[in-house]
Amino acid sequence: MTVWFNAEWPWYAAGPLIGLFVPALLLAGNKSFGISGNLRHLCSAIVPGRLEFFRYDWKRTGFWNLVFLAGVLIGGFLASHFGAPHSINISSATVATLSHIGIHDFYGVAPHELFTWHALLSLRGFISIVAGGFLVGFGTQYAGGCTSGHAISGLANFELPSLIAVLGFFAGGLAATYLILPFVIGRL
């Protein structure tokens, strides 16, 4: 049992478990697994304005997904309270790479140099959190999906649009990793 609580799950356990959410939601109620639709539902519920994109019945279309999303938050809370807190066991090559660009605190799930309330007041923290979050919102809505909706649900159903989107995810992610992050973390 200790491996389930005190160490990260191996990829061959974690991956199939994530994949099983696709049939679970289909069988539970013909629902497509995808998280980013919730950002649209939340806008529709809170600040729809006069925008066509947000004028639909979000309760009917997306309430189930918002409930799922609330569960994700609760599940993250519960799972983080079992087992001893530890550093993420990333490869030594990654530790070297990140140290080189200016990350020195490897404790926890995200570096404290970027993802704390204090760091939010620094330029590099602000760009990571606020600019990063904005692009996640804008990009997922433009692309019509995120890692769950396109990479997992979409590719599993052999959707060409999802393949294009996933190639876009990695093109953008690699560009940011090699061109933007070293500057943001190291120079700002």
Next chain:
Amino acid sequence: MTDTPLPEVDGCGLSGADQQIRPAFLLVYLLLGIAFGAVLTRSEVLSWFRIQEMFHFQSFRMYGIIGSAIATAAASIAFIKALGLRSIDGKPIAIPRKTLGSGIQYAVGGAIFGIGWALTGACPGPLFALIGNGVSVMIVAVLSALAGTWVYGWLRPQLPH
């Protein structure tokens, strides 16, 4: 809420959901969400460090997770289709196809999301799971993602799709 007919909604988690949901089913979705949040946490998929390790090609781990997740989902869909399984409420399983159009929205929108994915170290699911994990400043990232969503809704008529 208006009483106008449900407009065509496509994309991430928006399709195939045109019927009212009974409260008992909401509990099912809540429990599935809790399980998903727990898996994101214990698999460390929500970690900025893991995402950086992936984008630097320094570990097979994330590729193994994403690849085996897709393979499992694809095999499950094939299994459901082969057996003609129905959902719990007795309806045939239907997965709506996405429309390709020019493909620009997928390439450009995807790349924009990719930049945000690398900067935050999180896709939308992990953003929320991280708040549960105690990285409370991610509340700001979520609010900013909502702002990005809203701005997309505002610019949508002008953008190529």
